[in-house]
Amino acid sequence: MAGYSKESERQNKALKDLMTTGKTEKDYVQVGYEGKKEDLGGKTRESELSKVMQGVRMPWFCPTCKKAMKKKLDDKFWRMMGHCFDCQVEIENKLRVEGKFEDYAQSKMLENQKSQLKDLEQSITDFEKTGGKKTWYNNVGVNTPELEKDKWEMDEEAFNKTIKEAKDFIKEKREIVEKAEQQLTGAQ
Numbered sequence: 001m002a003g004y005s006k007e008s009e010r011q012n013k014a015l016k017d018l019m020t021t022g023k024t025e026k027d028y029v030q031v032g033y034e035g036k037k038e039d040l041g042g043k044t045r046e047s048e049l050s051k052v053m054q055g056v057r058m059p060w061f062c063p064t065c066k067k068a069m070k071k072k073l074d075d076k077f078w079r080m081m082g083h084c085f086d087c088q089v090e091i092e093n094k095l096r097v098e099g100k101f102e103d104y105a106q107s108k109m110l111e112n113q114k115s116q117l118k119d120l121e122q123s124i125t126d127f128e129k130t131g132g133k134k135t136w137y138n139n140v141g142v143n144t145p146e147l148e149k150d151k152w153e154m155d156e157e158a159f160n161k162t163i164k165e166a167k168d169f170i171k172e173k174r175e176i177v178e179k180a181e182q183q184l185t186g187a188q
Contacts, residue, residue, distance in 0.1 A: 058074070058075055058078045058079070059078075062074070062078075062083050062084035062086075062087060063082070063083065064083040064084070064087045065083070065084065065086065065087050065090075067084060067086065069084045071084075071085060073085035074086075092104075103184060106180075106184050107184060110177055110180055110181050110184065113173075113177045114177055117170055117173055117174055117177065120166075120170055121170055124163065124166045124167060124170070127163070127166075128163055131159070132153060132154035132155070132156065132158070132159030133151075133152070133153050133154070134151075134152045134153075135149065135150070135151050135152070136149075136150040136152070137149055137150070138150060
């Protein structure tokens with residue numbers, strides 16, 4: 001049955017009782033917890049995470065244009081840019097009118113490439129810490145579950161070669177990004 005829940009059934013029964021007899025009985029037990037009360041002198045108690053959550057939580061209205069932020073794209077652009085999607089469209093439109101959009105787009109792409117190279121460096125560092133050895137444990141079986149150990153090893157020569165190739169690749173790509181960045185800043 002669509003939309004069926006015990007809570008709605010309980011509410012319907014309570015309303016029916018109220019309309020017929022004028023009173024209702026609770027046929028359930030409600031349990032709650034009431035902690036110690038503190039007298040803070042008129043101040044409200046604030047959790048340690050409250051301020052963190054306030055910074056992360058998307059506001060209802062855009063701080064720039066004061067429109068309601070209710071689209072999925074608003075959430076995405078709030079996290080990336082600090083304003084709604086419509087404001088971002090406005091900004092990019094102004095840049096296009098002024099003829100500065102190509103430089104803006106190029107700098108965004110370079111920032112993304114730098115970030116990706118930084119992530120690659122971090123993953124290479126993590127891989128280097130393993131020493132070319134890794135062990136996984138897999139749960140195998142449905143009726144009689146067993147734990148299967150899967151061991152992966154790389155000989156030291158191949159491990160060092162892989163690390164060197166990866167670092168050389170990152171270095172080469174970083175030089176390309178830096179060169180493109182210098183060309184972009186030189187062009188402005």
